[in-house]
Amino acid sequence: MSSGPYNYSYIFKYIIIGDMGVGKSCLLHQFTEKKFMADCPHTIGVEFGTRIIEVSGQKIKLQIWDTAGQERFRAVTRSYYRGAAGALIIYDITRRSTYNHLSSWLTDARNLTNPNTVIFLIGNKSDLDAQRDVTYDEAKKFADENGLKFVEASAKTGENVEEAFLETAKKIYESIQDGSLDLNAAESGVQKKPTANGARTLSSENAEGRNPSSCSC
Amino acid sequence: MACFVQGITAYISGLVTDIHNTKDTAIWYKIQVVVKDVFWHVDRRYSDFEALHRKLVETQGIPRDNVVLPPKKLIGNKDPEFVEQRRAQLDIYLTNVLQLLGRNPPDDLAQFFNLHEYEIMFMLKKLAVDIFEKGDQILCSGTPFILSPYQIFAINERMKMAVPFLDSTDKRNDFTHIVDFCTNLKQLQIVGSNIPLGRSTIIPNQYDVDLSPFKSLEEISFKMANFNKIAAIGVGRETVHRISVQNSHLESTNELLLCDTVYKSFRDAGPSHVWPNLRSLHLSNNVIKSVEDIGKLAPKLRFFDLSFNQLHTVYNLTSLPELEHVSYSGNVLSFIGCDMNVLLGNVTVLNMSQNQIENLNVFSKLYSLTVLNLSCNVINDVDEVAHLSDLPCLEVLILTGNPVASTVDYRVRALAFFNERANDISLDNEKASLSEVDQISILQAIEQARRTTLINQPRLAF
Structure with a gap:
């Protein structure tokens, strides 16, 4: 059972940023737990989530930092940008103010990450189409002008959530493949697994298995 | 800090x-x-x-x-x-x-x-490298990972600090690896200390510990911990099935199970504080005086170890319908007021060793009992064993370390009380030997005869 979750060859680091209440934590929760968290509390400082995905036959572990949107945590959350391979900038399609602030988030992301960091724009709450305040076309235009990937997603229904995280990983993986992202660079946000040697992990597991649960009560 | x-x-x-x-x-x-x-x-x-x-x-x-x-x-x-x-x-x-x-x-x-x-940043860098290299193996192995309160404090503080994680030389020491590991860790052991760390003035138990980074805990164990300083233990409420607390001056089960709440009683805390999956609770070597509300807070409890505490009485644990194993070993129990079955219900394994118990009448109706450990009490009279003779499932009885165990023909006389089941009982880790079996049957025959005479005598008197 245990060989599965720890079997991966790369680690990618992500950050999720955006205004307060746009659903950053809910998107993360939907992605890691495949569940919608209805009464999600405000994030204090940072939260964290992890999941292993597969891109082009490679198992990749995503380490995802979910930051607080509140202004008063800005100093703390800024220190998490460094060394991120992927940055997801979130706004709420039903609140124009969160969209208007995108350029400020983008500036932060550009200044504090490295040039290879994949930046993905997500318009959250696509399930609330009736209350829409920002059109798809407008946001798409913004994304194109700034060279960002873009989708509208819903943390509630799960629509496009998986896709956004996976697309980001796919792009990062492509950069590794074509050599534009240097694995060894300190701030690449990408790491090889320490002992990417499945056989070794397996044998050590067997060794554990040989003294069957002597510790258990 | x-x-x-x-x-x-x-x-x-x-x-x-x-x-x-x-x-x-x-x-x-x-x-x-x-x-x-x-x-x-x-x-x-x-x-x-x-x-x-x-x-x-x-x-x-x-x-x-x-x-x-x-x-x-x-x-x-x-x-x-x-x-x-x-x-x-x-x-x-x-x-x-x-x-x-x-x-x-x-x-x-x-x-x-x-x-x-001693210093938080460098301590965590070292820990990050260790975890990056061995973390997955530790997670696979199912063995608990040991952290000190000072280390957890350092992790908590680091998360609040506005200082980037990476130094330009080595990605292995990225703090993210630690948080990743904590998020996935299932077995955590916190080993506290009231004496200074190494040659420093840092006393680990004086630091606040917030368990919220540990989101997948199934087993937590505390050794020499300071519960006044531990916050967010409730992060494991849904997932934890085993808790052990040793040498931590714990005074009540509420102090542990409600340690993240302002309230220290269930009446004020409410149903959101229940530990729905808690199966075993090991609280040896503390100073527990109360297990109030345990039935409400941990309704699925099966193993309950209260050994080496300061309990004077046996608590009513019938509110725990799934309880199987109970240990009251090494307390100060002497006189138990009423029948144990009223207090313990359906337990199958009971350890009452190292107390001050003299009489066994209170055990006579624990009909589910298979193992009863009464070693190192003050049982003097072998006839006390008669009170256990009707326990239909009893297989293991331990009486070593009682005065009675050194009396003449103790084993044979004790086993004889179990009548036809005498051969099935392991007394003090030993079943009756062949010669003992013979002696038991003789003893039982004599007893039978004595009873018959007793019954017949009055008739003769007419």
Whole structure:
């Protein structure tokens, strides 16, 4: 059972940023737990989530930092940008103010990450189409002008959530493949697994298995 | 809290010779390293200073002219006057080096001051590398990972700090690896301490510990912990199935199970504080006086170990319908007021060893019992065993360490009470031997005869 979750060859680091209440934590929760968290509390400082995905036959572990949107945590959350391979900038399609602030988030992301960091724009709450305040076309235009990937997603229904995280990983993986992202660079946000040697992990597991649960009560 | 961001100072507080008792006459300088409200000591020789200086000149390019190490002296370097002069010069050297590099100490300097052992940032860097390399193996193995309250405190503090994780040299020491590991860790052991860490003034149990980074816990164990300082234990409410607390001065189960709430009683806390999956609770070697509300807080409990506490009475645990194993070993139980079945219900394994129990009548109706350990009590009379003779499932009975165990024919007489089941009972880890079986049947025959006569006698009297 245990060989599965720890079997991966790369680690990618992500950050999720955006205004307060746009659903950053809910998107993360939907992605890691495949569940919608209805009464999600405000994030204090940072939260964290992890999941292993597969891109082009490679198992990749995503380490995802979910930051607080509140202004008063800005100093703390800024220190998490460094060394991120992927940055997801979130706004709420039903609140124009969160969209208007995108350029400020983008500036932060550009200044504090490295040039290879994949930046993905997500318009959250696509399930609330009736209350829409920002059109798809407008946001798409913004994304194109700034060279960002873009989708509208819903943390509630799960629509496009998986896709956004996976697309980001796919792009990062492509950069590794074509050599534009240097694995060894300190701030690449990408790491090889320490002992990417499945056989070794397996044998050590067997060794554990040989003294069957002597510790258990 | 010790974090270099707050500034490091260091000075030589004394001289030490022959620290390893090897008749070595070398002089060691005892350096006191101070970071905010804590300090620690390291002992370094002149040659250590020299090596440090060489590395700093190489890697950090520190200016040779400003930061000068006092020169080497081959002869007469133990002369008290010279030593004192050198001490003063080295003191100045430390001040100068820290002025230049203290805000962002390179690894060589950190090692010289043992920052990896006491200072939050370097401690976590070291932990991150360990976890990056062995974390997955630890998670696979199912063995608990041990952390001290000071380490968890460091993790909590680090998350709040506005300082980037990466140093440009090594991605293995990224703090993210620690948080990743904590998020996925299932078995955590927290080992506290009330004595200072190493040669520092850091007392681990005085630091606040917030367990919220641990989101997948199934088993938590605390040793010598300080529950006044532990927050967010409820992070594991849904997932934890085993908790063990040892030597932690725990006074009640509520202190543990409601430790993250303002309320210390279930009546005020409410159903959101229930531990729905808690199956085993091991609370040996504490000072538990109350297990109030346990049935409400941990309704699925199966194993309940209350050994070596200060319990005077057996609590009513019938509110725990799934309870199987109970240990009250090593308490101060003497007189138990009513039948144990009223208090314990359906338990199958009961350990009452090392108490002050004299009479066994209260055990007579624990009909589900298969194992009963009564060793090291004050049972004097072998006839007390008669009270256990009707327990239909009993297989193991332990009476060693009682006065009765040294009486004549004890084993045979005790086993004889179990009538036809005598051969099925393991008494003091041994079933009846062949010769014992014979003696038991003789004893039982005599008893039978005696009863018949007793019954018949009155008739004869007519």
